[in-house]
Amino acid sequence: MTDPYLYPAFLGPYGENDALLEKLLVEFMRDHVYWRRNVHPDDPPPIPTRAAQQPEFLAFEARMRRELHALSAALKRSVPFHSPRYLGHMVSDLLLPGLAAQMLALPYNPNNVSAEAAPVTIDLEIQVGLQLARMLGFASDPADVACAFGHLTSGGTIANLQALRLARALKSFPVALRQIAPPGLDLPEDDRSAFRLTPRQSIALLDEWLRWLGTRDATERSMWQRRLVGERIEQLGEARFFARHPTLEPAPVLAPVTAHYSWAKGLKLLGMGRDQLRLLPTRGMRLDMRACERELADLERQGKSPLLAVAVLGSTEFGTIDPLDELLALRDAATGRGCGFAVHVDAAWGGYLATVLREEDGTIRPRGDVSKEYARFPGERTYAALSALAGVDSVTVDPHKLGYLAYGVGAFVCHDQRAMALLAESADYVFDHQVDDDYFSRFRQLGRYIPEGSKPGAAAAAAYVTHQVMPLDHRHFGRLVRQTILATEAFVDRAQRFIGEVAGQARVCIPYPPESNLVCLAINPVGNRDLRQANRWLRTFLEPLRMTRGSTVQAHAFFTSSTTLRSDLLGRDALLGILDTLGIDACSIRDDDADADRLLILRHTLMNPFLLDDENGISYIDRYFEYLRERLQTLILGERASSPD
């Protein structure tokens, strides 16, 4: 059943909390107007009071109303993300605190590029970074020099880009520093070893360099700074940097094949080249650690280390979680051999899962305590990965996914704020670091550190207020996440029964056990042994389950999404195993045919907290499976009726 804690948290599937939202909106809209009037209350109103009676005004208003009505009518064809009948992509209803905060902040129009344009919301953005850092287990006290730092982006794509930028800056900085060789600094002995430091080692070197600079007089200091800037990869560009260091080559990014395509975009955008992305195989849709170890050993034999190893926490298509703990163990061993690298976690989807493991005091809950609240979650591997988060270098989290905020809010969090100095636009960053050592005042110049420029302060307000109302621990925000995992467990149980119920008509399986709140389902009608045929059949099966342009919301009983299983994603053997369960012949796989080299499957994201509606004795999960059963029957009977024999 739905946790009553969540009743006031959403507008609700039926708009149940309409009065609450309306009250808040009217209250804060008025409050905004009073604020306008009170900026200089004796300034008279430039829009005359009588203006509202003039024909031009009325015509403008009429035209505006007409267009707004048209928009409002058109928007009725939107996908009903808020409905418990929506089981498709990574989106659901919006959290009320965030929605209200965003609408409240919008007319003030703060621009979080810098404090000058956003004196209030820029601090809220820095606070959101700290809130997320705490959720992840990073140091989150700004008084601590090694405190984490996080900022918002338009989404996970740009957060991942920022991770690449930072990893490249940290990896190449020691090489640049070696080139100018400030006397008395303890520098790596050659370019290759300088290019194999971990971010932590590189940050220590950066710290040492800044302290050394602090001992020089102003003229000498700026001379040394200029020399360093002139050697940095960000100044020279990849081609000239590597030409200057002939023993070095661009370092690859290691990521599982399940990684989001934003990684390819990022590498192209930064001019590093798509070829630098080494996609590693998976086992059960999780990064295959043996393959990862082989790749690392291979690089090590050539005296290299990767730029970044990416672990995905909640893969976009499958919801699976990479063995982050094992990746960190590999990194530590490699670091010991002088072959360090950065570890980034792409938790755009799964970041907020960490809330269910987090105590209010910030510590990690023992697995036994967590598992008491679930039938199966968290699996041993899931728990190990989630509780290892604190050991990574940076993380991407999307508040506009499992944070239930409106689109336009992703986040990048790095474990040690000192690293950000390397991303600062303009060469005088070191001065700030020395002179202005206050955490907040440094990052109030946010635009200097982030890929974007002008950005919505209202989004930061939404994230901040949400995390204040629902702190990111298991007693607050975690209760929402818990609801989604319980729904997933109920979904899996119901799916098992469904598999038996429809055995006469179709073979159905859950291709791999879900680790969080995303479940896939493979279906093949009994008697069909051909992969292409299975895909065609499922495509028809899916038609009423997705919104198309021009279709009305009411015409759909449920909404779901789909994805495909390819052998390069989960391994040939695993794919063959699934095809076998479905009764599909392995020989019908055609590697040269995009319709027969992969298996189309249903994909369900179970984010809606009202899937199990005890209040009315309705389980939308049960109803969904009943719907699937009817659909199956209609399709199969239809086929029999239309078949020639």
Ligand SMILES: *Cc1c(COP(=O)(O)O)cnc(C)c1O
């Ligand atoms: C969604 C997602 C992204 C991209 O995030 P956007 O917010 O869509 O830009 C990146 N990585 C993963 C794992 C994701 O799920």
